Amino acid sequence: MKLYNHIAAGFSALEWEMVKHIPEGGNWQNIPESIPSQRLVQIRKSGGRTTYYGRLIYDKPSYTITTYFNRLGNGCNLHPKQDRVLSNREAARLQSFRDSFIFKGTKTSQYKQIGNAVPPLLARLISSLIKPHLENLTFIDLFSGAGGISEGFVMNGFQLVSASEIEKNYFETYKFNHSQYADPKNFILGDITSPDIKQKIIDTAQNKKIGVVVGGPPCQGFSTAGWRDPNDNRNQLFKEFVEVVKTIQPEFFVLENVLGILSMRDGAAVKEIIESFSEIGYHVNAPIRLNAEDFGVPQRRRRVVIIGSLKKCAIPQPIPLFSDEDKNLPNFITVKQAIGSLPPIQAGDDIIVKDVEMPSNTPYDRLMKEEITFEQFYEKSRM
Structure with missing residues (x-):
């Protein structure tokens, strides 16, 4: 199948030095002080957010996808296992866009389209x-x-x-x-x-x-x-x-x-x-x-x-469909369930269209590939 927008931004030499120190679930606190960075100096002084320079955790949902998911220091944007930020396709999947949805325009514009x-x-x-x-x-x-x-x-x-x-x-x-x-x-x-x-x-x-x-x-x-x-x-x-x-x-x-x-x-x-x-x-x-x-x-x-x-109509607060606390509901969809089946790529990879063999390992995979309906996805998630 053809996979679109599966591209990831590259790193500077300084960022490469930082990335290798950040484990899954880690952040700026894992980067040694010996690595020179004025921004990190300021973050350490102010006690910055724990999402800065963060790496996602496979077994949890991601943090909010923003318009800066292509930047290492602006959030929790590192792939859980690969030394790179999220690809455009991965960010789109975490936003729940189907795989056949193609983002047009410049890379910068695509980041904004997905994040917004x-x-x-x-x-x-x-x-x-x-x-x-x-x-x-x-x-x-x-x-x-x-x-x-x-x-x-x-x-x-x-x-x-x-x-x-x-x-x-x-x-x-x-x-x-x-x-x-x-x-x-x-x-x-x-x-x-x-x-x-x-x-x-x-x-x-x-x-x-x-x-x-x-x-x-x-x-x-x-x-x-x-x-x-x-x-x-x-x-x-x-x-x-x-x-x-x-x-x-x-x-x-x-x-x-x-x-x-x-x-x-x-x-x-x-x-x-x-x-x-x-x-x-x-x-x-x-x-x-x-x-x-x-x-x-x-x-x-x-x-x-x-x-x-126009006609008076009460719309109540909806009841959650997924939960990590209610045992009667399926657990939240995780990063691994959402993007784990996508093929590995390198930081800076900019091949916009890829011919790939991509398995459907999870119900979410199948939903994104439009193999099943939402109702079927939900039913399979309950199993």
């Missing part, structure tokens, strides 16, 4: 929360990125109508992987704050009944004066999200964001978000906190979703 994405299996869970209450399993994906949310919704039987994204490389990845699900003319590249772009997005919903509008608009401006502050341009994207929902009138909206949004301005920011949707006629549920590893993602990642509907 919503894990498809987490998006699948989100879609399952609202699916029983919908009349139309159609959705529009705003701020789509590479397409993690769309992947999860499509996996759960939803029909993609359209999507929008401003970043060209992200858009090329999205378009390449999702043209089989919707008319590519309905994939809109551009700034949603532009009236023309926003109208193009709205036009894709004409003569269609839209079940859901999903998206994760940046909400940094909420940390200061709130979304109503006309002087904070960072809030404009959120305003456009609300405007699109108001105009299209989907049955549901789903707003996905980082967990930190709940503590912005001591909770006042979330209240303003809920009020903004209430003002346009939506019944908004209490924010739902999600741990990705609870739902089959082999990664510790914390997110929050805010769900609203």
Whole structure:
């Protein structure tokens, strides 16, 4: 089979000296002080995070995949057994992207696409929360990125109508992987704050009944004066999200964001978000906190979703599907189960496409290779 994006960043001479001292589960504390590094000097003084210069553990989920998984010192990015950082494909698997999903654009862009994405299996869970209450399993994906949310919704039987994204490389990845699900003319590249772009997005919903509008608009401006502050341009994207929902009138909206949004301005920011949707006629549920590893993602990642509907509908906090404490549930998916079957490569290897013999050692392998459905994967994980 062909394996895409299985490439790993290289090391400097100094980094090679560091790597050989870091065992599985180790970090910067294992690097001898004799190795000269001004950054390590600063970390030792300040008592830096234990994930810095970290090596993953095979038998546990990974730490959060960030946009810097290609860098040795920026997190726990070392392969558990091989002296290299995670490959793009391995990071994508830890995010739960199927193996046939191909990332386009520059290497730097791919790191950002993978690290910024919503894990498809987490998006699948989100879609399952609202699916029983919908009349139309159609959705529009705003701020789509590479397409993690769309992947999860499509996996759960939803029909993609359209999507929008401003970043060209992200858009090329999205378009390449999702043209089989919707008319590519309905994939809109551009700034949603532009009236023309926003109208193009709205036009894709004409003569269609839209079940859901999903998206994760940046909400940094909420940390200061709130979304109503006309002087904070960072809030404009959120305003456009609300405007699109108001105009299209989907049955549901789903707003996905980082967990930190709940503590912005001591909770006042979330209240303003809920009020903004209430003002346009939506019944908004209490924010739902999600741990990705609870739902089959082999990664510790914390997110929050805010769900609203035109008809009053209670969406409860979902019950975990996986656990390392509840004996009635299958254990969390581990790094080894997720990437252990991928062929070994060298640091700096940049062969983008590989013809490989890759075994299906675990149910997660089979899910990523699209040999089984999520339901089959879950059932086999319980065995």
